[in-house]
Amino acid sequence: MSLLNGNARRRLVQALAVSCALGLAGTVAIPFANASTMKNASFAFTPTQNAMAVGQSFASESAGAVVAQRDAYIATDPAVLAAQKAAEAAKAAAELAAKTAAQNAAAAAASSSSSSSKSSGGSYTPPAAATPNAGSAQAIAQQMLSDRGMGSDQFSCLVSLWNRESGWRVNAYNAGSGAQGIPQALPGNKMASAGADWETNPATQITWGLGYITGRYGTPCGAWAHSESAGWY
Numbered sequence: 001m002s003l004l005n006g007n008a009r010r011r012l013v014q015a016l017a018v019s020c021a022l023g024l025a026g027t028v029a030i031p032f033a034n035a036s037t038m039k040n041a042s043f044a045f046t047p048t049q050n051a052m053a054v055g056q057s058f059a060s061e062s063a064g065a066v067v068a069q070r071d072a073y074i075a076t077d078p079a080v081l082a083a084q085k086a087a088e089a090a091k092a093a094a095e096l097a098a099k100t101a102a103q104n105a106a107a108a109a110a111s112s113s114s115s116s117s118k119s120s121g122g123s124y125t126p127p128a129a130a131t132p133n134a135g136s137a138q139a140i141a142q143q144m145l146s147d148r149g150m151g152s153d154q155f156s157c158l159v160s161l162w163n164r165e166s167g168w169r170v171n172a173y174n175a176g177s178g179a180q181g182i183p184q185a186l187p188g189n190k191m192a193s194a195g196a197d198w199e200t201n202p203a204t205q206i207t208w209g210l211g212y213i214t215g216r217y218g219t220p221c222g223a224w225a226h227s228e229s230a231g232w233y
Helices: 006-040 078-119 134-147 152-165 188-194 202-216 220-230
Strands: none
Touching: 134 152, 134 202, 152 220, 188 202, 202 220
């Protein structure tokens, strides 16, 4: 078999050189073309930065969308844990404060409604409590006057005063004015300052009544004198 002549060998070498050159150009040109295409592509997205404890996410709705989600985050840093605990405590305190405020508002509204109905007559019904006779209530009052250093003259004035006001009945109620009890306090719940059982206990009512009389008139006789002249005390 004879060897290729000189011209044939030269053509073969030239063909091989051209082929290699074309292959190298394609290898270099394709990445640049791809890079140009990627550069001109439209990727519209807005990253969102979440709190550490929430986890990070990134998403795009356009072509070539990228979606990434970080695994659940459990804080171990003392500062982060302290901040989380403080936030939880603040939330709990705010909820408790709101609940307490609502309860107080409801209680105030109920108290206001109750006081209004009692002071204006209306639908209030005195308690059906056992009512001691006048002699028993008067004996309590006489002892209280004696403890205050007042004698029989002041007791006599007090008997006349409260005979007129209530007949010494612990559940006496004036539907017109809303006054209540032996001393006819207006409104009746004023007597709660002397005891929670002010609606049914004559001693509680008398304690409040004597405090009112001595504070405003000095003595039962002073209150009786005013009642005689004005019709009330």
